[in-house]
Amino acid sequence: MSRRLHLNLFIQSRGHHEASWRHAKASPLALTDPAYIEDLALKAEAGLLDSIFLADALALWDDVAHAPHNWLEPITTLATVARATRHIGLIATASTTYSEPFNLARQFASLDHISSGRVGWNIVTSWSVAAAGNFGDTAQVSHEERYARAEDFMEAVYGLWDSWSDDAVLDDRRGGLYADPAKIRPVNHVGPHYQVSGPLNMPRGPQGRPVLVQAGSSEVGRRFAARHAEAVFTAHMQKETAQAFYRDLKGLVVEQGRSPRHVLILPGLSPILADTEEEARRISDDLNELADVEVGLKRLSGRFGGVDFSHLALDKPLSVDDFPDPETVQAARSRAETIVTLVRNEKPTLRQLLAKLAGARGHFTFVGTPEQMVEMMEDWFRDRAADGFNLMPSVLPWMLDVFIAEVIPLLQRRGLFRTAYDGATLRHHFGLPRPTCSFG
Numbered sequence: 001m002s003r004r005l006h007l008n009l010f011i012q013s014r015g016h017h018e019a020s021w022r023h024a025k026a027s028p029l030a031l032t033d034p035a036y037i038e039d040l041a042l043k044a045e046a047g048l049l050d051s052i053f054l055a056d057a058l059a060l061w062d063d064v065a066h067a068p069h070n071w072l073e074p075i076t077t078l079a080t081v082a083r084a085t086r087h088i089g090l091i092a093t094a095s096t097t098y099s100e101p102f103n104l105a106r107q108f109a110s111l112d113h114i115s116s117g118r119v120g121w122n123i124v125t126s127w128s129v130a131a132a133g134n135f136g137d138t139a140q141v142s143h144e145e146r147y148a149r150a151e152d153f154m155e156a157v158y159g160l161w162d163s164w165s166d167d168a169v170l171d172d173r174r175g176g177l178y179a180d181p182a183k184i185r186p187v188n189h190v191g192p193h194y195q196v197s198g199p200l201n202m203p204r205g206p207q208g209r210p211v212l213v214q215a216g217s218s219e220v221g222r223r224f225a226a227r228h229a230e231a232v233f234t235a236h237m238q239k240e241t242a243q244a245f246y247r248d249l250k251g252l253v254v255e256q257g258r259s260p261r262h263v264l265i266l267p268g269l270s271p272i273l274a275d276t277e278e279e280a281r282r283i284s285d286d287l288n289e290l291a292d293v294e295v296g297l298k299r300l301s302g303r304f305g306g307v308d309f310s311h312l313a314l315d316k317p318l319s320v321d322d323f324p325d326p327e328t329v330q331a332a333r334s335r336a337e338t339i340v341t342l343v344r345n346e347k348p349t350l351r352q353l354l355a356k357l358a359g360a361r362g363h364f365t366f367v368g369t370p371e372q373m374v375e376m377m378e379d380w381f382r383d384r385a386a387d388g389f390n391l392m393p394s395v396l397p398w399m400l401d402v403f404i405a406e407v408i409p410l411l412q413r414r415g416l417f418r419t420a421y422d423g424a425t426l427r428h429h430f431g432l433p434r435p436t437c438s439f440g
């Protein structure tokens, strides 16, 4: 079969534009109402998307006065969404920094059963000082240390998910044998950070293991992705940097002895769509008008581990010297690099930079017509900048509705997107093999 695009819906606040929550066309529902997420999931499923995704952080953001986030914890939320939907994949974020392998392996195996094989795990390491404070740490865990722990964590969760052979459950009521103990084995993982005896206290999930998703783009983050990820979220503001990332990561995947087809690269794409380019631009300008400079400055500061940029003039062109070297950043290093590259190439003023980042925090924002957007998507897909996209609608559900009504049919007409679900699991939608597990 020819190569097809994969589309994930990234649900965040009432849309990805920083000011979306105040927009007249944003959802009227409270962000604590599970119906908000369920409605979006049902729309995405009607549009035949591969999956939905919920991000997460382990501390309250400091911009709460002006910017709401997703408040509901992703794993529990997706358990309710699983019961409301039938086909769509469900990707939850969970951090390896502040949980134990046994907890997460168990929760994801549960969710895989609850959803009949539709769960994915966005593996993150936690970088905020505020998160450290919530778990008894006095300081942020360093970038290297976080990834080192995550490696050990992964070995332990693999052991747990594989601790039950696929055919361990007999459920033989007449013979009185529920499970074959010879097909359930201990894990006995002893690593530098985690010791886990195992086995897991439940049968293996329908997918064997959840689909593993990752979104770190730094040098260490890429190597981690090459070893573990089956889908990768990434942020690019230009096609060229997306292509370079795609080439590099697929190369690292091959070095690990894995098939490059089994690691999907999904850059963020935030659509602002209208019937004419002028109208789309007007919508974008209106949204930027609603954005708050103070929130933008706080977020920018967060990207660089708390550096204060408020002394910079709003309307003077920026230079790279106004920013710390991204290599020294302990937070999300790759996003710091994206921002510094943009400053080097385009020399925006601080006000212009904040407006660009307000759109989708350093992801690609597309402002134009559905036809133009399909051109762009096909261009990135054919030129190996993407295997699909992480859709980040600027305003929800408004821009998702437009995307599904106008863009999906155009993609289908070009043979770039499915016309029906032809499988039941997220692994199937993503074209990934199911890891089998059997032992005597």
Ligand SMILES: Cc1cc2nc3c(=O)[nH]c(=O)nc-3n(C[C@H](O)[C@H](O)[C@H](O)COP(=O)(O)O)c2cc1C
Binding pocket: 054, 055, 056, 057, 093, 123, 124, 125, 126, 127, 214, 215, 216, 217, 218, 219, 220, 221, 222, 233, 234, 235, 268, 331, 332, 333, 334, 335, 390
């Ligand atoms: C689309 C996308 C979604 C992300 N979602 C989360 C998230 O929910 N929680 C989180 O802590 N980090 C999230 N991240 C951050 C990454 O997981 C990663 O920690 C960050 O990019 C830093 O890694 P790096 O230093 O290797 O780039 C996300 C990144 C991207 C691109």
